[in-house]
Amino acid sequence: MAMLFARSRNLVSSLRQNLGLSAILIKRNHSSPRPVFTNYQLSSRVFLDPSTSFRHESTAVETQPDLVQQSDHEDDAQELDFPGGKVGYTSEMKFIPESSSRRIPCYRVLNEHGKIISDRDFIPVSEKLAVRMYEQMATLQVMDHIFYEAQRQGRISFYLTSVGEEAINIASAAALSPEDVVLPQYREPGVLLWRGFTLEEFANQCFGNKADYGKGRQMPIHYGSNQHNYFTVSSPIATQLPQAAGVGYALKMEKKNACAVTFIGDGGTSEGDFHAGLNFAAVMEAPVVFICRNNGWAISTHISEQFRSDGIVVKGQAYGIRSIRVDGNDALAVYSAVRSAREMAVTEQRPVLIEAMTYRVGHHSTSDDSTKYREADEIQYWKMSRNPVNRFKKWVEDNGWWSEEDESKLRSSTRKQLLQAIQAAEKWEKQPLTELFNDVYDVKTKNLEEQEVGLKALVEKQPQDYPTGFHI
Amino acid sequence: MASLLGRFCRKLVVPGSAHGSRMTSTTACGSETVKSLNLYSAINQALHIALETDPRSYVFGEDVGFGGVFRCTTGLAERFGKNRVFNTPLCEQGIVGFGIGLAAMGNRAVVEIQFADYIYPAFDQIVNEAAKFRYRSGNQFNCGGLTIRAPYGAVGHGGHYHSQSPEAFFCHVPGIKVVIPRSPREAKGLLLSSIRDPNPVVFFEPKWLYRQAVEEVPEHDYMIPLSQAEVIREGSDITLVGWGAQLTVMEQACLDAEKEGISCELIDLKTLLPWDKETVEASVKKTGRLLISHEAPITGGFGAEISATILERCFLKLEAPVSRVCGLDTPFPLVFEPFYMPTKNKASSSSSLSSPSKNTHFLIHGFSRLL
Numbered sequence: 001m002a003m004l005f006a007r008s009r010n011l012v013s014s015l016r017q018n019l020g021l022s023a024i025l026i027k028r029n030h031s032s033p034r035p036v037f038t039n040y041q042l043s044s045r046v047f048l049d050p051s052t053s054f055r056h057e058s059t060a061v062e063t064q065p066d067l068v069q070q071s072d073h074e075d076d077a078q079e080l081d082f083p084g085g086k087v088g089y090t091s092e093m094k095f096i097p098e099s100s101s102r103r104i105p106c107y108r109v110l111n112e113h114g115k116i117i118s119d120r121d122f123i124p125v126s127e128k129l130a131v132r133m134y135e136q137m138a139t140l141q142v143m144d145h146i147f148y149e150a151q152r153q154g155r156i157s158f159y160l161t162s163v164g165e166e167a168i169n170i171a172s173a174a175a176l177s178p179e180d181v182v183l184p185q186y187r188e189p190g191v192l193l194w195r196g197f198t199l200e201e202f203a204n205q206c207f208g209n210k211a212d213y214g215k216g217r218q219m220p221i222h223y224g225s226n227q228h229n230y231f232t233v234s235s236p237i238a239t240q241l242p243q244a245a246g247v248g249y250a251l252k253m254e255k256k257n258a259c260a261v262t263f264i265g266d267g268g269t270s271e272g273d274f275h276a277g278l279n280f281a282a283v284m285e286a287p288v289v290f291i292c293r294n295n296g297w298a299i300s301t302h303i304s305e306q307f308r309s310d311g312i313v314v315k316g317q318a319y320g321i322r323s324i325r326v327d328g329n330d331a332l333a334v335y336s337a338v339r340s341a342r343e344m345a346v347t348e349q350r351p352v353l354i355e356a357m358t359y360r361v362g363h364h365s366t367s368d369d370s371t372k373y374r375e376a377d378e379i380q381y382w383k384m385s386r387n388p389v390n391r392f393k394k395w396v397e398d399n400g401w402w403s404e405e406d407e408s409k410l411r412s413s414t415r416k417q418l419l420q421a422i423q424a425a426e427k428w429e430k431q432p433l434t435e436l437f438n439d440v441y442d443v444k445t446k447n448l449e450e451q452e453v454g455l456k457a458l459v460e461k462q463p464q465d466y467p468t469g470f471h472i
Numbered sequence: 473m474a475s476l477l478g479r480f481c482r483k484l485v486v487p488g489s490a491h492g493s494r495m496t497s498t499t500a501c502g503s504e505t506v507k508s509l510n511l512y513s514a515i516n517q518a519l520h521i522a523l524e525t526d527p528r529s530y531v532f533g534e535d536v537g538f539g540g541v542f543r544c545t546t547g548l549a550e551r552f553g554k555n556r557v558f559n560t561p562l563c564e565q566g567i568v569g570f571g572i573g574l575a576a577m578g579n580r581a582v583v584e585i586q587f588a589d590y591i592y593p594a595f596d597q598i599v600n601e602a603a604k605f606r607y608r609s610g611n612q613f614n615c616g617g618l619t620i621r622a623p624y625g626a627v628g629h630g631g632h633y634h635s636q637s638p639e640a641f642f643c644h645v646p647g648i649k650v651v652i653p654r655s656p657r658e659a660k661g662l663l664l665s666s667i668r669d670p671n672p673v674v675f676f677e678p679k680w681l682y683r684q685a686v687e688e689v690p691e692h693d694y695m696i697p698l699s700q701a702e703v704i705r706e707g708s709d710i711t712l713v714g715w716g717a718q719l720t721v722m723e724q725a726c727l728d729a730e731k732e733g734i735s736c737e738l739i740d741l742k743t744l745l746p747w748d749k750e751t752v753e754a755s756v757k758k759t760g761r762l763l764i765s766h767e768a769p770i771t772g773g774f775g776a777e778i779s780a781t782i783l784e785r786c787f788l789k790l791e792a793p794v795s796r797v798c799g800l801d802t803p804f805p806l807v808f809e810p811f812y813m814p815t816k817n818k819a820s821s822s823s824s825l826s827s828p829s830k831n832t833h834f835l836i837h838g839f840s841r842l843l
Contacts, residue, residue, distance in 0.1 A: 181577075183573075212610070213609075213610045213612055214608065214609060214610040214612075215610040215611075217607055217608055217610065218608050222608070224608075224609045224610075224612055224613065225612065226609075226612040226613055231576070231609075232605075232608055232609035232610075232612065232613060234600065234601065234604070234608060236596060236600045236601070239569065239596065239597060239600065239601050241569070242565065242566045242568075242569025242570050242572075242573065242597070243569050243570070243572045243573035243576065243601070244573060245569070245570050246569065246570040246571060246572060246573020246574040246575075246576070246577075246581070247573040247574075247576065247577055248573075249573070249574060250574050250577035250578075250579055251577070253528075253555065253579075254577075260573070272565055272593070273565055273566075273569060273596075273597075275563075276561075276563045276565050276569060277566070277569065279561050279563065279566065280560065280563070280566045280569075280570050283560075283561055284558075284570070438611070439606050439607045439610065440606075440607055440646050440647050441606075441647065441649075441670075441671045441746075442606070442614070442670040442671055445699070445746040446699075446746065446749070446750075447746055447749075
């Protein structure tokens with residue numbers, strides 16, 4: 001074959017030639033100094049809602065020790081010039097320790113009894129907002145309970161709950177604007193609930209009926225709604241992270257007052273896509289808020305088997321990303337942190353990482369029995385004593401904004417609505433068979449048309465071999 | 473050599489065959505002038521046009537900013553700015569994932585994977601995300617604006633990791649399209665179609681032809697339709713099907729066979745997924761014989777899909793078993809490359825092409841089957 005063509009040029013020499021061309025170097029702004037720790041100070045700006053004044057002082061990051069100890073040696077005054085900028089040098093051979101002497105502290109606003117700890121660093125929440133937040137957290141609890149039971153009864157094939165993570169779900173959603181594009185993992189239905197997805201719409205997806213926007217193609221809990229700017233859930237872990245970087249970049253290019261917000265669990269941060277997503281968002285200077293729900297478990301794998309770092313928050317700096325660790329069971333802390341992160345992302349066009357510490361009270365899913373790998377006592381402790389819903393409830397009640405009457409009314413009406421939604425969704429018409437073949441491509445291709453014809457003929461001929469209700 | 477290629481190229485322009493390509497020429501600038509271009513220049517032209525005609529389109533990947541290791545992206549960053557044409561970190565899963573995000577927001581993301589050999593880290597994003605993005609969301613979302621370009625195929629000295637032809641992996645994924653051009657003129661039209669197709673497309677470029685293939689390429693904005701195979705040489709005794717750089721090899725095999733009195737019909741598949749079964753079927757029903765050739769290893773290669781389909785559709789018309797002349801079932805070797813490759817003499821000596829006469833062959837095979 002070689003004789004048919006001109007003598008092939010060596011790949012390496014052609015590459016060398018290319019590199020010798022007057023190349024345009026795409027320069028990112030590396031000139032600004034990158035300190036080891038940022039003493040980030042928010043100015044006293046008023047954010048979206050003028051009625052909530054932002055009372056803020058400098059953040060409590062100052063007390064952290066430097067990762068690299070400065071030596072007093074004379075040499076250290078000089079700097080070396082390397083690609084990537086100037087770097088000081090030291091004659092002292094010192095390894096950066098594998099861990100800091102102190103773990104990164106966790107930002108919280110409310111104590112376990114629902115009392116505000118300090119009047120300082122948080123964004124106040126109005127009564128209206130607080131009540132709505134609480135109602136949604138309680139609704140999420142009821143929804144999780146009833147759908148879980150429905151699966152146990154064999155009415156839906158699968159379910160997974162967000163029990164213990166209601167504060168992350170609802171408070172983060174409350175802190176965002178509706179234009180922010182959400183790319184979930186799968187344990188964030190509360191974000192969709194907050195945005196207005198109805199209990200009926202949730203039920204329809206779980207039953208995969210004709211009203212399901214996903215057209216019955218995926219397992220339950222794989223919700224998605226373009227109307228609510230909530231990308232459809234997909235089972236593979238962490239794939240949404242680099243996509244979120246792309247979404248953020250798109251919003252930046254469109255000059256939208258919006259950012260991408262994406263969720264991941266502690267386990268998901270071990271995936272390559274976590275590295276890809278954070279690195280791309282940082283390099284591309286994309287407005288993305290990465291929210292990691294560190295709930296201690298990836299199915300049966302405890303975080304001690306997942307990483308050796310101090311959680312996820314310390315990884316942010318490795319990518320040049322500003323990060324914070326927050327008490328994920330504290331709705332007010334989550335709200336403040338996400339709100340601030342979102343503002344930074346949009347106004348400064350940069351990614352931000354939030355590690356929300358929490359606990360997965362429920363099993364991984366209906367296919368899991370977590371008592372097989374963890375103590376029932378542990379589960380019980382978090383369910384009762386560290387319950388985010390109860391904690392927020394106390395604060396809301398203490399303000400006189402919520403009563404036991406409100407509570408029982410909400411829970412019973414939500415329960416009733418859910419049971420009705422399930423009954424209706426169960427009876428609802430099934431998807432027509434043609435939806436099996438649509439949307440693989442924008443237009444059905446020939447091979448799919450042929451397969452559809454063949455399948456329809458087969459089903460008509462032997463209907464007993466197929467489930468009923470799927471109109472041909 | 474040049475004259476062979478020239479003859480080959482002139483054939484492409486003449487619309488003599490029954491299934492000749494119907495060029496949809498969308499004249500953007502009004503001029504129908506052509507220019508002699510190699511493959512990377514033709515691709516470069518297509519990218520310039522794509523970015524020019526859609527302000528919401530982006531080109532990115534490793535080393536794309538300075539023009540790319542194969543010069544396919546020359547001049548783009550200077551012309552369209554580094555917000556639209558940029559280097560990415562060295563991370564294929566990030567490149568494709570980022571591209572999916574951009575595309576999901578309604579943009580066109582034309583991403584480059586430096587060598588097809590390095591596409592595998594992005595396989596999860598391509599198979600589990602891009603391919604299923606529309607379907608799984610009930611058509612609420614899609615990433616149709618995504619096009620993934622990658623140089624593929626033998627280059628003479630590439631060895632394991634600069635020579636691979638991974639098209640078969642992707643042809644097994646409902647939801648994406650796989651396109652492979654054979655020449656500069658084809659590449660420009662097919663790439664523009666791929667970029668503008670509302671589905672994610674994987675576009676493999678035969679790197680061997682980046683400099684070697686030179687052809688008259690129209691300068692205007694034109695598209696060549698996807699999923700339409702082209703009969704680039706008419707014949708009556710045997711059908712040959714291939715794609716990309718392999719077609720040039722098969723062309724030579726056809727010329728050799730002609731000297732023995734065998735009339736060959738050569739088909740360029742162009743789009744492997746979804747592929748144009750009708751054109752191949754019609755041809756095989758006419759000739760009664762099929763030979764498929766690709767560089768990728770024979771076992772599980774895309775030739776197997778074509779063979780199985782044609783057997784289903786043309787069984788009674790076949791006068792000989794379907795023949796596949798492909799790469800060996802080994803990793804792509806360096807010093808052994810000339811032995812590994814499906815060369816024209818391997819094609820010529822395959823049973824389908826070397827039979828003395830049609831009728832004798834039929835008798836031998838037909839009777840042996842009946843006995």
